[in-house]
Amino acid sequence: xxxxxxxxxxxxxxxxxxxxxxxxxxxxxxxxxxxxxxxxxxxxxxxxxxxxxxxxxxxxxxxxxxxxxxxxxxxxxxxxxxxxxxxxxxxxxxxxxxxxxxxxxxxxxxxxxxxxxxxxxxxxxxxxxxxxxxxxxxxxxxxxxxxxxxxxxxxxxxxxxxxxxxxxxxxxxxxxxxxxxxxxxx
Amino acid sequence: xxxxxxxxxxxxxxxxxxxxxxxxxxxxxxxxxxxxxxxxxxxxxxxxxxxxxxxxxxxxxxxxxxxxxxxxxxxxxxxxxxxxxxxxxxxxxxxxxxxxxxxxxxxxxxxxxxxxxxxxxxxxxxxxxxxxxxxxxxxxxxxxxxxxxxxxxxxxxxxxxxxxxxxxxxxxxxxxxxxxxxxxxxxxxxxxxxxxxxxxxxxxxxxxxxxxxxxxxxxxxxxxxxxxxxxx
Numbered sequence: 001x002x003x004x005x006x007x008x009x010x011x012x013x014x015x016x017x018x019x020x021x022x023x024x025x026x027x028x029x030x031x032x033x034x035x036x037x038x039x040x041x042x043x044x045x046x047x048x049x050x051x052x053x054x055x056x057x058x059x060x061x062x063x064x065x066x067x068x069x070x071x072x073x074x075x076x077x078x079x080x081x082x083x084x085x086x087x088x089x090x091x092x093x094x095x096x097x098x099x100x101x102x103x104x105x106x107x108x109x110x111x112x113x114x115x116x117x118x119x120x121x122x123x124x125x126x127x128x129x130x131x132x133x134x135x136x137x138x139x140x141x142x143x144x145x146x147x148x149x150x151x152x153x154x155x156x157x158x159x160x161x162x163x164x165x166x167x168x169x170x171x172x173x174x175x176x177x178x179x180x181x182x183x184x185x186x
Numbered sequence: 187x188x189x190x191x192x193x194x195x196x197x198x199x200x201x202x203x204x205x206x207x208x209x210x211x212x213x214x215x216x217x218x219x220x221x222x223x224x225x226x227x228x229x230x231x232x233x234x235x236x237x238x239x240x241x242x243x244x245x246x247x248x249x250x251x252x253x254x255x256x257x258x259x260x261x262x263x264x265x266x267x268x269x270x271x272x273x274x275x276x277x278x279x280x281x282x283x284x285x286x287x288x289x290x291x292x293x294x295x296x297x298x299x300x301x302x303x304x305x306x307x308x309x310x311x312x313x314x315x316x317x318x319x320x321x322x323x324x325x326x327x328x329x330x331x332x333x334x335x336x337x338x339x340x341x342x343x344x345x346x347x348x349x350x351x352x353x354x355x356x357x358x359x360x361x362x363x364x365x366x367x368x369x370x371x372x373x374x375x376x377x378x379x380x381x382x383x384x385x386x387x388x389x390x391x392x393x394x395x396x397x398x399x400x401x402x403x404x405x406x407x408x409x410x411x412x413x414x415x416x417x418x
Contacts (some may be wrong), residue, residue, distance in 0.1 A: 019205065021369065028252040054249040058242055061358060070359060124236040133348045136240075139329065143234055144241030156349070164212035170192040172230065176194070178314045179236075 001087050009073040016064050019145055028057065031074060034103060035081045038075050039102045052088070056081035060108050065146045072106070079105040089126065120182050127178045135171035197230045210244045236314065244368065251410065328352040328370070330385045332397075350385060354378065364396070366405050372396075374411065 001112055007026070015023025039049040059080050061085075063070065070076045082105050089099075128136060134156070141147045141155065149161035158164045201212050211235070217224040301356045330348040352370045360373035370385070377398065385405075386395045395418070396403045402418045 021325075021353060021371070024248065025255070026250045028249060029256050032253075032256065049404045050253055054246055054253075057249060058245060061245065100221065111331075120232065121236065121239065126234055127241055128236055130234075133330075133350070134327070137351060138350065139237055140241050140244075143237040155325065157254075169192070173192040175233050176226060177262070179233045182226055183225060183229055183232065 001133065005027055009071070013064055013070060016061055017147075018151075019090065022060075027073070031077045034074070034078060036081060037102050038078070038084055041102060042098075044085065044087065048098075052081055052085055053162050056084050059084075065144075067146070068162045072091075075104065075106045075107065078103045079108045080110065083108060084112060120186060124179060127175060131171070131175055135174065136165075138171050139175070140166070191394050193226070194230070197227050199232065200227065201231055209285045247368075252304070252411075289353070324354045326352060326379050327384060328383050330387050333386045353381065362413055362415050363412045364403075364405055365410065366394070366407045367410065370405070371412075372398075372415070 005025075012023055012027055016027065018114040032049075035053045035056065037048070039052055040046070044052070056077065060070075060077050082101070086099060087130075097133045118170075131139075138152065138156065141152050142149075147155070152168070153159070153161045153164040156164060158167070196213070200210065217227060228409075268287060281282040327349045330350055332348075350366070350370050352372060354377050355371055355373050356375050357373050361375065365371045365373075372383070384397050384398050386397060387393070388395075392407075394407055396404045396405045396415070403415045404418055405415070406413070
């Protein structure tokens with residue numbers, strides 16, 4: 001894989017949107033050293049760096065898929081990871097005021113709360129696991145990747161977006177009914 | 187309610203805050219009057235959250251894999267103090283390599299990250315050149331046909347039970363290979379999604395066969411390593 005950046009941000013962002021694994025891996029490698037440097041300069045070790053980078057990239061990929069306009073991918077990744085690390089340092093009451101930057105940060109905002117523990121999450125994940133693969137992939141493509149119905153129709157080889165939509169709705173109907181049973185049992 | 191046929195979409199619009207003000211008022215009134223409807227909304231909200239968690243967990247697995255791949259190349263790029271002349275011998279006698287303490291250290295950090303130590307077994311992946319150049323990737327779904335135990339045939343006679351996300355990757359290092367975990371990655375410079383590609387799955391033996399334009403290739407699922415596609 002190339003270590004030199006030959007790709008434009010538009011190209012990389014489009015690749016992330018379309019779940020292109022090769023592009024995602026490229027992005028991962030491209031910016032890891034920057035974030036690892038930041039973490040290790042500021043009281044973290046390699047494991048902290050890896051954890052933080054992966055959590056940060058999840059946020060960035062989510063923003064991209066939700067359609068947020070990102071002009072400088074590198075600065076965006078840096079700034080999200082930086083803010084996450086700062087929050088963690090503050091949480092641990094470490095000396096965040098002596099923070100050393102190795103790149104210029106831009107303003108970013110995202111929800112950095114600890115994931116709320118939902119009591120029925122385990123049962124829901126199980127219900128999702130039991131759903132047939134096509135249904136699950138359809139729902140993930142729509143609700144997680146936030147693909148358009150046209151893109152979903154292309155990926156799943158449906159002749160029209162409407163076919164994809166009605167299949168997606170049927171899958172949601174099915175899993176919602178299961179989820180309702182789970183919620184009723186609480 | 188006018189939206190009974192599109193209940194899923196109606197609830198989505200409410201949860202996405204895209205209902206018009208009057209529609210929102212109607213929606214909330216319905217929730218107050220109809221506890222069962224309210225529960226459906228809650229259920230859909232919970233499913234949406236669960237899908238996020240599911241997707242994030244999958245993505246994180248991918249990141250871990252990327253990280254392991256990256257580390258693997260670091261080991262390759264910075265071998266222990268072995269002379270260049272030993273390189274060939276090294277491939278044959280891995281034991282010699284293992285006697286270096288530095289290698290143990292790096293190996294320990296890698297094996298922590300790899301789900302299984304499987305990559306070790308594959309010398310080509312481990313010692314192979316890291317200079318791969320990926321030029322194109324196509325992602326799409328391919329059907330999976332369930333093959334019965336008394337049935338030797340392919341697609342036509344079998345029921346399509348499932349689908350798998352497939353990618354065709356053009357990579358100079360891998361002329362005709364595959365890697366099959368959640369996603370089936372087919373490495374080829376000539377294939378495209380216009381070709382007839384499908385999988386058959388024998389439930390009894392859990393064996394997968396990849397069928398490309400009527401030619402069959404046995405594929406193993408669940409391994410990280412990239413393997414050659416060999417016609418059956």
